[in-house]
Amino acid sequence: MVRGKTQMRRIENATSRQVTFSKRRSGLLKKAFELSILCDAEVALIIFSPRGKLYEFASSSMQETIERYEKHTRDNQANNKVAISEQNVQLKHEATSMMKQIEHLEVSKRKLLGESLGLCTIEELQEVEQQLERSVNTIRARKAQVFKEQIEQLKEKERILTAENERLTEKCDALQQRQPVIEQREHLAYNESSTSSDVETELFIGLPERRSKH
Known part of the structure; x- marks a missing residue:
């Protein structure tokens, strides 16, 4: 059966939390021991239980390992201070160089504008x-x-x-x-309409006999 992925959060149940602590503590101590044997490493492990009980493992001497750790930490801090000091010196040197360049550019600018030429x-x-x-x-x-x-x-x-x-x-x-073609067509159309309007038309009112006599 495949185990599910354990969520990395505090176990709320006190019994389950204690069981998990015991198992993980034993596994961690075992891994520390294996690492010291297989890799010839100096290992020191300190564990405090939730109730304040101490569990520890040291491949040689716990006190010597702690002293060695403290010495290493002091050396690192000293090296960091030296590195920071050297970095500050370098930054100050760069800042001084940039100030000189800015001053030189300002002098050149004034000369190009025709100013401060008296001492040239x-x-x-x-x-x-x-x-x-x-x-x-x-x-x-x-x-x-x-x-x-x-x-x-x-x-x-x-x-x-x-x-x-x-x-x-x-x-x-x-x-x-x-x-011209359009004007000619319009003129012909106008003439045709004029000819058709010249036909006489008469309107007779009355009986057919009387209309024929007229």
Whole structure:
């Protein structure tokens, strides 16, 4: 029979809880013993029951294992402190370097704006001038490219409008060619209606004999 999966939550029934504790405790102690034998590991296991009873297993000496654990913990804490200290030093160094870079950029910016030039040497002024010339050349090249793109767009719009104008002109010419034929048909229809309206009609009231005498 397949056992169902045990839900990881507190067992409410006190008897079942005590039975489960006894079984699991024995199994855990057994696994700790097997691990120490099979893998030649130093194992120390401490268990307190719900009522406070102590159960323990140590492959060598519980006290020595605890001392070894405490020493290892202290060493780790010391190493972590050293690592944190080194990391802080590195961060401070990076922050100082970034502040210097920001200050250098601010000085360069003021020079490009024509400010704080009183203490500049000839070489520095020439360098600023050359940098400005390079910037102006780059701006002019970009400006020319933008103008070229706009001209190409306008030419494309002109081509589209010209094609649309030619299409409308052809349509207008076709309508003008059909107009005389339509006017001729309307004139003939008007003449036919006029001819049919010229027929005289008389209305006679009275007996047939009297109508024939008239």
